[in-house]
Amino acid sequence: MIAIDEALLRTLPLPAHDGEVDKDARGRVLVIGGSVEVPGAALLASVAALRAGAGKLQVATVRSVAVALALAVPEALVSGHDETPDGGIDPAASDDLCKRLDRCDAVLVGPGMTGDDETAALASALAKHACDAVLVLDAAALKCPHALLAARPGRAVLTPHAGEMASLLDTDRDAVLADPEGHARDAAQRTGSIVVLKSSQTLIATLDGELYRYGGGGVGLATSGSGDTLAGIVTGLAARGCAPLTAAIWGVYLHGEAGARLTRTIGRVGFLARELLDEVPRVMAAHCD
Template sequence: MPIPSPSGEGGKEERGRVLVVAGSRELIGAAILAGTAVLRVGAGKLQYNVPASIAFHLGAAMPEARSVAMPETPSGAIAAGAAETIAGNAGKCSAVLIGPGLLDEEATGELVAALLRRLEALPLVLDAAAMMGLKRHRELLARHAGRIVVTPHAGEMAGMLGRDKAEIEADPAAVAREVAQEYGTVVVLKGACSYIAGPGGEAWSCGHGNVGLGTSGSGDTLAGFITGLMARGADPVRAALWGVYLHGEAGNRLARSRGLLGYLAREIPDEVPAILAEMC
C-alpha cells in the first residue's frame, strides 16, 4: 500500500493543498502542531482558517502557511456563519482537517454540520471537538461515505457514542468496526494499540510506538499526518494506516534519542521526513 509519490519534475501543487480549520484563543499551539505535521509528511501547501483573534499570531508562528481570519463567537471559537467562506476556501484544496484546538463543542458542532452540507467530494479528517456531533450528523455523513477519517481516543469515542469509556476499552477493535460501518467513515481509535477500521468492514491494529506518545498535542500531529497524506493522493484508509505507523515510528526514534518520556509533540513531525526517505 505505497504512498503516492510526486514526479521528479512536480512542484508543490502536485503534492496537494491542505486546509486546516482549527485553533482558539487558548489553543493556538494545536493548530501549529497539526499544520507542521501536514507539511512534514510532504503536502505541498498549507492554509489555515482560524478565529480572527489568533490569525496574525498563527501566521507569524507558521511562515510556511497562509492564515485567514474567520468570524468568531464571544468565546473565541470559529462561528458557524464562517462555513460559507471556509467551504469556498476548501474548494481549492485537496484535503481538509477540522478540529485541532477547537474548544467550544456547541459552536464547533454547528460549524461541522454547516460544512458537511457544503463540502463535496473532498477527503476530510475530523479531530477533537469536530467529532462530538457524530451521532447527530448521521445523514450528513452519508453524503461523504468513505471520505471522512475520525481520530478519537477511547474517551472521545465514548463521548461520541454516549457510552462508558470502559465499554469502549473492553473491545476497541469491535467498536472501531461498528462505527466505521454505521457512519461510513474510516476510524482511527487511538491508544497504546490503535485500531483502524474502514467502512467496508476491513480492520487493522497497530501497536507500533511507545508510552511517550501519550503527551499533550500528540494527537494533533497524527491528524496532520493523515490529512497531509490524503492531500498527496492517498485514499483515506491508506492515509490512516500510514499516519498511525509514522506517528509510532517517530515516537520510537525520539525515545532512542531523547528518552522514553519527556519528548514533545512538536518534535514528532521532525522525525518523519527521514522515515519516509528510508521507506519510500
C-alpha cells in the same frame, strides 16, 4: 486483524511525485482549528501536514491569534475569523470556509477548537458541502452528525481517543476500553468513515468491517498535542493523493515510528509533540527512498 507493519506498507506505496512537480501536484491542505486558549493545536497539525509532504497549506483560525500563527508558520496562508464568546471559531465562518473547500484536496477540522455545539455546527456545514476533498475530523469536530458523514462514504477519516469514541457512540469510556475493536467497527459503519481509535494499540476500522492494528510508538506518544500531530499527518497524506484508508494507515505508522525514534534518542517519556514533526520525513525517507 491486519497488522500495520512494513509488509503491509509495501502494498500501499505513497505517491512518488517523480519528475517536475509543482506545489499543487503535491496537494492542498486546509486546517481549520485553534482557539484563543489553544492556538498551538492548529500549529502542530498544520506543520505535520507539510512534514507529511503536502505542497500548499491554508489555516483558518480565530482572528485574535491569526497573525501570531502566520508568523509561527510562515509557509501557510492564514485567515482569521470571528470568535464565539468562549474564544472559538464562529460557525458563521462556514460560508467562507466552504468556498475554500473547493480548492483543497484534504481538510482537517477540530484541533484546538472550543465549544462543542459551535464546532459541531461548523463541521456539519463543511460535511454537507459537496466537494471531493477528504475530510479529517478530530476533537470536538467528531460531534458532526453521523448521517452527514455517511452521505459521503469512505471520504472522511475520524481520529477519536477512547473518551471521544464514547461520546461518538453515546456510551462510556470503560465500555470502549473493554471492546475497542467492536466500538471501532461500530463507529466506522455508523458514519461510513475510516475510524482511527487512538491508544497504545491504535486501531483503524473501515466501513466494510476491516480492522488494522498498530502497536508501536510507545508511551511517550501519550502527551499533549500528539493527536493533533497525527491528524495533520493523515491530512497531509490524503492531500498528496493517498486514499483515505492508506492515509490513515501510513499516518498512524509515521506518527508511531517518529515516537519510537524519539524514545531511542530522548527517552520513553518526556519528548514533545512538536519534536515528532522533524522525525516524520525521516521515517518516510527510510521506507520510501
